[in-house]
Amino acid sequence: MSNSLSDTIPLHPSSQSDIDEIENLIHNSIQTGPATVLPARSPSPPRASIPVSSSPFIQSNLPPPPLNSQSNYQKPPLPAATVPAVTAPPPPPLGADSRQNIAASGFGSASNTLTEPVWDTVKRDLSRIVSNLKLVVFPNPYREDPGKALRDWDLWGPFFFVIFLGLTLSWSASVKKSEVFAVAFALLAAGAVILTLNVLLLGGHIIFFQSLSLLGYCLFPLDVGALICMLKDNVIVKLIIVCVTLAWSSWAAYPFMSTAVNPRRKALALYPVFLMYVSVGFLIIAID
Amino acid sequence: MRMDQIQPPVENYANPKACFFHVLFKAAALAFYILSALFISNFVIIFVVTVFLAALDFWVVKNVSGRILVGLRWWNEINELGESVWKFESLNQESLARINKKDSWLFWWTLYLTAVVWIFLGIFSLVRLQADYVLVVAVCLSLSIANIVGFTKCRKDAKKQIQQFATQTVASRLSSTIQSAFSVV
Numbered sequence: 001m002s003n004s005l006s007d008t009i010p011l012h013p014s015s016q017s018d019i020d021e022i023e024n025l026i027h028n029s030i031q032t033g034p035a036t037v038l039p040a041r042s043p044s045p046p047r048a049s050i051p052v053s054s055s056p057f058i059q060s061n062l063p064p065p066p067l068n069s070q071s072n073y074q075k076p077p078l079p080a081a082t083v084p085a086v087t088a089p090p091p092p093p094l095g096a097d098s099r100q101n102i103a104a105s106g107f108g109s110a111s112n113t114l115t116e117p118v119w120d121t122v123k124r125d126l127s128r129i130v131s132n133l134k135l136v137v138f139p140n141p142y143r144e145d146p147g148k149a150l151r152d153w154d155l156w157g158p159f160f161f162v163i164f165l166g167l168t169l170s171w172s173a174s175v176k177k178s179e180v181f182a183v184a185f186a187l188l189a190a191g192a193v194i195l196t197l198n199v200l201l202l203g204g205h206i207i208f209f210q211s212l213s214l215l216g217y218c219l220f221p222l223d224v225g226a227l228i229c230m231l232k233d234n235v236i237v238k239l240i241i242v243c244v245t246l247a248w249s250s251w252a253a254y255p256f257m258s259t260a261v262n263p264r265r266k267a268l269a270l271y272p273v274f275l276m277y278v279s280v281g282f283l284i285i286a287i288d
Numbered sequence: 289m290r291m292d293q294i295q296p297p298v299e300n301y302a303n304p305k306a307c308f309f310h311v312l313f314k315a316a317a318l319a320f321y322i323l324s325a326l327f328i329s330n331f332v333i334i335f336v337v338t339v340f341l342a343a344l345d346f347w348v349v350k351n352v353s354g355r356i357l358v359g360l361r362w363w364n365e366i367n368e369l370g371e372s373v374w375k376f377e378s379l380n381q382e383s384l385a386r387i388n389k390k391d392s393w394l395f396w397w398t399l400y401l402t403a404v405v406w407i408f409l410g411i412f413s414l415v416r417l418q419a420d421y422v423l424v425v426a427v428c429l430s431l432s433i434a435n436i437v438g439f440t441k442c443r444k445d446a447k448k449q450i451q452q453f454a455t456q457t458v459a460s461r462l463s464s465t466i467q468s469a470f471s472v473v
Binding site: 118121125150151152153156159163166167170177178181182185186207208209210 | 339
């Protein structure tokens with residue numbers, strides 16, 4: 001056993017020889033497919049739109065059978081490289097590329113997200129927030145297909161929007177600022193969770209975090225409304241602004257929520273969402 | 289050639305900057321929360337600053353120190369069928385073997401320790417019936433737990449991959465040995 005490695009290996013001693021064999025296989029075999037040596041691979045190129053991000057060689061816990069069914073459902077708009085190692089054309093060139101990459105530079109490969117510079121990660125996350133915002137809140141061709149709408153969900157956007165709304169409301173309040181903030185935050189956070197559970201209990205098909213993310217992003221118009229209301233203190237103006245932003249928020253949330261459930265239960269799923277946004281609107285108007 | 293790439297066993301942390309940032313935001317969030325109750329009366333500031341520091345810490349651990357200190361990464365994706373898939377990624381075998389033991393010890397211990405401290409603080413707030421502070425603690429605790437669960441699953445997945453691969457390697461070597469034996473005959 002090599003004693004220079006013995007201090008740092010957290011592995012069982014018998015796997016030392018396996019490490020040598022693994023190395024040989026890395027350098028020799030290229031076409032053995034994704035089940036064997038999988039050094040780290042970057043999951044996706046920087047995401048400007050809504051690609052499903054996966055690359056052929058991620059060490060993922062996906063079992064093989066679903067991958068086969070995925071290839072049947074591949075839709076034209078999405079890039080071809082998304083289906084891992086099932087469609088024949090993309091993997092071999094990528095495979096050769098990644099093997100050469102890893103063999104050549106090992107730990108320091110620049111195309112890995114495991115070894116990318118920190119600034120790249122920051123930029124990637126920021127651009128994802130912006131793109132999610134544009135997808136959800138502004139009109140765009142992908143709105144009608146809610147499954148695609150928030151494929152790359154993230155919770156940073158919603159987090160910032162909720163905090164911003166709480167801060168704005170708290171700032172506008174002349175008394176009880178802390179309570180206003182706490183109430184606004186708790187209302188929005190608990191409200192998003194409960195609305196998601198509501199859809200799930202109605203037999204709808206959504207993913208928990210995707211829905212939380214969507215409901216958070218739909219708060220953006222109300223954020224804008226609250227900011228304007230904070231600056232302009234006239235009641236009539238506030239009323240108009242809140243109505244406009246409320247309609248905008250509801251419009252943003254509508255496609256996703258309505259297609260997630262059975263059509264006969266659409267109103268049951270949408271009504272609580274609308275109710276929550278109306279109550280937030282009331283908070284904005286009533287605070288002075 | 290491989291011997292040249294191996295670092296000599298190091299006494300100190302291999303990535304001191306990453307370790308520092310890993311601990312910095314956790315400690316700052318905890319310290320601010322504990323000390324602010326003595327000096328600041330405005331709850332909003334306490335909430336926003338503590339939660340912001342905790343969120344920063346979550347991001348740093350997930351995206352930076354997890355990668356650098358232990359070579360693990362986890363995230364969630366939604367696939368073509370609209371199903372949620374948790375993806376785990378880890379360094380290849382050789383790089384994993386080169387991870388500094390002190391780094392990974394620090395990583396895992398501070399991760400667990402922070403969660404435990406938040407639980408204690410939560411119990412204090414509960415006992416004092418301060419709902420506002422329970423809210424703060426709940427948010428920070430859920431962020432810590434998310435990271436713990438994510439990284440633990442990722443580490444188990446990496447170990448499983450190693451074992452699976454080792455088994456496959458042994459099996460394939462065995463079959464190729466048998467084949468070559470037969471071809472000679």
